[in-house]
Amino acid sequence: MGLAYKFDWGVLWRQPYGVWLLKGIWLTIQLGLLGWFIALFLGIFIGTIRISPWRWLRFLGTAYVEVFRNIPFIVQLFFWYYAGPMLFGESLQFRINAIIGLNYYVAILALGLYTASRVAEHVRAGFASIDRDQYQAVLSTGLTEVQMYRYVIIPYALRIIIPPLTTEFLTIFKNSSIAMTIGVAETTFMSYKIDSETFHGLEATTGAMVIYLILGLAVVKLMGILESRFRIAGLVGRR
Amino acid sequence: MIEIRDLSKWYGNFQVLRNINEEIKQGQTVVVCGPSGSGKSTLLRCINGLEPFQEGEIIVDGVSVNDPSTNLYKLRTEIGMVFQRFELYPHMTALQNITLAPMKVRKKSKKEAEAKAMELLQRVGIPEKAHEYPANLSGGQQQRVAIARSLAMEPKIMMFDEPTSALDPEMIKEVLDVMIDLSKGGMTMIVVTHEMGFAREVADEIIFMDEGRIIERGTDISFFKNPKNPRTKDFLDKILL
Amino acid sequence: MRMFDAVIRNLPFLMGGFWITVKLTSFALLGGIPLGILVGLGRISKKKWVYYPVTFYVNLIRNIPLILVIFWFYFVMPIIIGHPLDPFPSAVISFIIFEATYFGEILRAGYQSVSKGQIEAGYSTGLNYIQTTRYILIPIAIRRMLPSMITQSIVTYQDTCLAFVIGLPEFVRRTTIVDNLEVRSIQLFGFVAILFLITCYISSVVSRRFEVKRERGY
Numbered sequence: 266m267g268l269a270y271k272f273d274w275g276v277l278w279r280q281p282y283g284v285w286l287l288k289g290i291w292l293t294i295q296l297g298l299l300g301w302f303i304a305l306f307l308g309i310f311i312g313t314i315r316i317s318p319w320r321w322l323r324f325l326g327t328a329y330v331e332v333f334r335n336i337p338f339i340v341q342l343f344f345w346y347y348a349g350p351m352l353f354g355e356s357l358q359f360r361i362n363a364i365i366g367l368n369y370y371v372a373i374l375a376l377g378l379y380t381a382s383r384v385a386e387h388v389r390a391g392f393a394s395i396d397r398d399q400y401q402a403v404l405s406t407g408l409t410e411v412q413m414y415r416y417v418i419i420p421y422a423l424r425i426i427i428p429p430l431t432t433e434f435l436t437i438f439k440n441s442s443i444a445m446t447i448g449v450a451e452t453t454f455m456s457y458k459i460d461s462e463t464f465h466g467l468e469a470t471t472g473a474m475v476i477y478l479i480l481g482l483a484v485v486k487l488m489g490i491l492e493s494r495f496r497i498a499g500l501v502g503r504r
Numbered sequence: 505m506i507e508i509r510d511l512s513k514w515y516g517n518f519q520v521l522r523n524i525n526e527e528i529k530q531g532q533t534v535v536v537c538g539p540s541g542s543g544k545s546t547l548l549r550c551i552n553g554l555e556p557f558q559e560g561e562i563i564v565d566g567v568s569v570n571d572p573s574t575n576l577y578k579l580r581t582e583i584g585m586v587f588q589r590f591e592l593y594p595h596m597t598a599l600q601n602i603t604l605a606p607m608k609v610r611k612k613s614k615k616e617a618e619a620k621a622m623e624l625l626q627r628v629g630i631p632e633k634a635h636e637y638p639a640n641l642s643g644g645q646q647q648r649v650a651i652a653r654s655l656a657m658e659p660k661i662m663m664f665d666e667p668t669s670a671l672d673p674e675m676i677k678e679v680l681d682v683m684i685d686l687s688k689g690g691m692t693m694i695v696v697t698h699e700m701g702f703a704r705e706v707a708d709e710i711i712f713m714d715e716g717r718i719i720e721r722g723t724d725i726s727f728f729k730n731p732k733n734p735r736t737k738d739f740l741d742k743i744l745l
Numbered sequence: 746m747r748m749f750d751a752v753i754r755n756l757p758f759l760m761g762g763f764w765i766t767v768k769l770t771s772f773a774l775l776g777g778i779p780l781g782i783l784v785g786l787g788r789i790s791k792k793k794w795v796y797y798p799v800t801f802y803v804n805l806i807r808n809i810p811l812i813l814v815i816f817w818f819y820f821v822m823p824i825i826i827g828h829p830l831d832p833f834p835s836a837v838i839s840f841i842i843f844e845a846t847y848f849g850e851i852l853r854a855g856y857q858s859v860s861k862g863q864i865e866a867g868y869s870t871g872l873n874y875i876q877t878t879r880y881i882l883i884p885i886a887i888r889r890m891l892p893s894m895i896t897q898s899i900v901t902y903q904d905t906c907l908a909f910v911i912g913l914p915e916f917v918r919r920t921t922i923v924d925n926l927e928v929r930s931i932q933l934f935g936f937v938a939i940l941f942l943i944t945c946y947i948s949s950v951v952s953r954r955f956e957v958k959r960e961r962g963y
Contacts, residue, residue, distance in 0.1 A: 335945035336938045337903035348930035442810035453813050466820040474809050481808035581871030591862035595884050605870035
């Protein structure tokens with residue numbers, strides 16, 4: 266095989282590379298968390314209107330989901346970053362493009378919008394999996410609609426929705442890496458940058474892999490705690 | 505033909521078969537009955553090596569099942585098995601279900617295998633269903649195809665694990681008729697079932713199992729008229745109404 | 746169609762990129778699905794020396810962004826084979842390895858849904874492991890998981906855009922190149938977006954019809 270390649274794992278912590286990586290990690294975390302924040306609120310909202318009794322609302326929700334789900338994330342990102350400012354017309358366009366860190370904000374926005382469509386799907390599926398008869402059964406015991414949602418429907422739906430949400434939370438951190446294509450200096454960007462300076466891209470990207478793995482484990486752990494809390498506080502004892 | 509000596513099996517800490525001893529001669533039909541969980545299905549699966557066992561010996565036609573040097577695949581070509589839920593391959597037609605093993609194991613040509621399969625379908629009474637998929641067949645028809653599938657390998661022994669338990673009542677007879685036919689034709693058979701009418705007609709021996717043990721044995725007259733063990737009597741009372 | 750004039754002017758160039766996208770997707774699927782079939786088998790294997798490495802590989806890849814996998818292979822391959830690799834083969838290998846884990850998990854669910862009895866029935870007629878797996882387990886599992894596999898294929902198709910980062914002149918990269926020249930971003934990226942929207946939407950509609958057609962009792 267003739268390995269003429271000398272490994273240099275020091276690139277991971279020697280200055281300034283170590284600091285670069287740390288800054289990158291911090292940005293990845295920010296992108297993921299802030300994007301997730303948007304995605305949750307927007308996604309729950311859209312998921313809910315998709316099962317609302319008004320046809321036009323349902324249609325809007327479905328349209329949103331289909332559009333944002335079928336277009337690859339990187340295309341959406343580019344669209345918002347390159348074409349987005351143009352949508353505001355000639356004068357505003359230049360002002361927007363002059364914003365420092367525009368790519369950072371656009372990335373968070375794009376992540377939020379994209380992930381929201383997936384969250385919406387899980388929310389809808391969660392509600393849809395509840396038998397229609399279940400609603401009637403609860404109401405027939407004398408509870409009001411509000412009580413029904415609070416004590417039965419929502420706890421039950423949450424238990425169904427949380428596992429797939431864990432997957433989406435993981436995915437948003439993975440998708441944050443795509444922000445590097447518009448210059449956001451997050452983890453993957455940094456590992457690429459280290460390579461362009463030191464030509465030790467292998468070590469750098471391996472280091473980045475480990476970072477994402479640790480991040481993934483942390484997310485799974487966190488969501489696991491959430492899942493178990495809902496089981497204990499479970500007002501609908503399913504297990 | 506089959507000798508079982510001091511057979512015992514555990515699933516983890518739970519003992520599911522306790523010291524089973526039995527001999528089945530060629531051409532005999534033995535019926536095994538008993539409450540669920542008594543180990544009947546497990547016993548069958550030990551005989552053809554689908555389940556391993558920890559103690560004892562099973563000798564089939566001179567071959568020891570537990571012996572590490574035994575070729576279990578070859579052994580299974582000599583023992584046919586019919587399952588409670590038919591277990592036909594859903595992605596193949598009835599004909600294909602039957603011809604798969606003969607073609608792949610006995611290396612028969614497609615023509616040969618199909619000819620034999622059609623013969624068997626004729627024998628179980630549904631040759632017209634050869635090209636139907638299992639989803640289009642009734643339970644009774646599916647089970648008959650399953651029997652044909654096992655017979656296609658020309659086994660020396662046929663084992664049936666509650667073959668009619670999953671069938672609607674109207675279809676039980678058609679399957680039992682095929683089995684009675686087989687038995688009268690001289691096949692060595694072990695049948696786990698609650699169908700006592702079948703047992704009365706063709707069984708050479710009836711075994712009652714409970715909690716992993718053989719509690720009682722008999723030929724049909726002694727068994728039904730005079731069960732010796734109170735548990736046997738209890739069980740018979742429940743199933744014979 | 747004055748609105749899309751930039752698109753029309755550069756259509757051959759852009760569609761050349763689309764063609765590369767399609768090629769990349771095809772290779773990724775042609776390699777990824779068979780590998781996924783094997784990966785799925787490895788994940789249900791009772792042999793520890795098979796199960797642990799495969800599980801490690803699957804969990805590793807599923808937690809890492811695809812971009813990183815693409816980069817990693819781009820850096821690794823030259824070391825192994827001694828000279829730099831073209832972006833297309835490098836991308837194909839990365840995708841095959843990546844997508845195989847997702848197909849593997851889908852098929853694993855498929856394998857686990859095949860009733861034990863059907864496998865036992867196969868063994869009881871004398872078939873060995875390879876025969877039972879090949880003629881019974883795999884066909885049934887694939888038929889059951891077909892909708893999920895189609896969905897995952899669509900995802901693969903969308904993922905190919907990411908090969909952009911190693912300079913592969915696929916669809917999105919060519920769009921950015923044209924955009925640099927023409928700066929008609931709305932048209933250009935809108936075009937890409939609409940094309941993907943239409944192709945993916947149609948594919949998912951087709952996949953849904955497969956779900957309905959599956960009345961064969963699988």
